[in-house]
Amino acid sequence: MGLAALLVVTMKSFRTKVFDKLSQFIPSVESFEQHPYWDESRYSWGYGTAAPGENGTITRSQAFADMIAYLLVDYNTLQKRITQRLTVNQWVALVSFSYNLGIGNAFDLVPYINAGDFTNLGVQWQRYIHSGGQVNQNLVKRRQREWALWNT
Numbered sequence: 001m002g003l004a005a006l007l008v009v010t011m012k013s014f015r016t017k018v019f020d021k022l023s024q025f026i027p028s029v030e031s032f033e034q035h036p037y038w039d040e041s042r043y044s045w046g047y048g049t050a051a052p053g054e055n056g057t058i059t060r061s062q063a064f065a066d067m068i069a070y071l072l073v074d075y076n077t078l079q080k081r082i083t084q085r086l087t088v089n090q091w092v093a094l095v096s097f098s099y100n101l102g103i104g105n106a107f108d109l110v111p112y113i114n115a116g117d118f119t120n121l122g123v124q125w126q127r128y129i130h131s132g133g134q135v136n137q138n139l140v141k142r143r144q145r146e147w148a149l150w151n152t
Contacts, residue, residue: 018075018095023067029145078098
């Protein structure tokens with residue numbers, strides 16, 4: 001196998017590891033909801049993905065497929081901006097953060113990641129704990145779990 005082919009296999013293997021772990025981590029922090037619910041600024045369902053409106057149902061398998069599609073977009077978008085080499089756990093933590101808060105908020109963390117400034121990254125990471133202007137304990141716990149994962 002040539003070097004280029006080996007690199008492609010290694011990259012695919014790395015991405016597979018990231019998504020294997022994401023597919024376990026996200027359902028552990030996002031409960032499954034079969035019916036749409038109001039989530040701050042939109043209707044959501046499944047594992048926190050956008051619902052088409054206030055009515056309808058989604059199956060677990062469709063919700064899982066939707067979740068993976070969203071995660072893939074976030075991963076591919078962030079991968080283009082990250083210059084530091086991240087571990088599988090760091091990618092899982094970052095993509096979970098992005099999935100929960102949106103890619104724009106994840107972009108706010110990129111300069112800290114690229115500078116290798118993980119002390120200030122941790123400070124910034126923990127700031128994203130508000131919902132509706134109030135501290136949300138579920139977000140506090142999620143940020144703690146993500147940050148713990150980042151550091152393992």
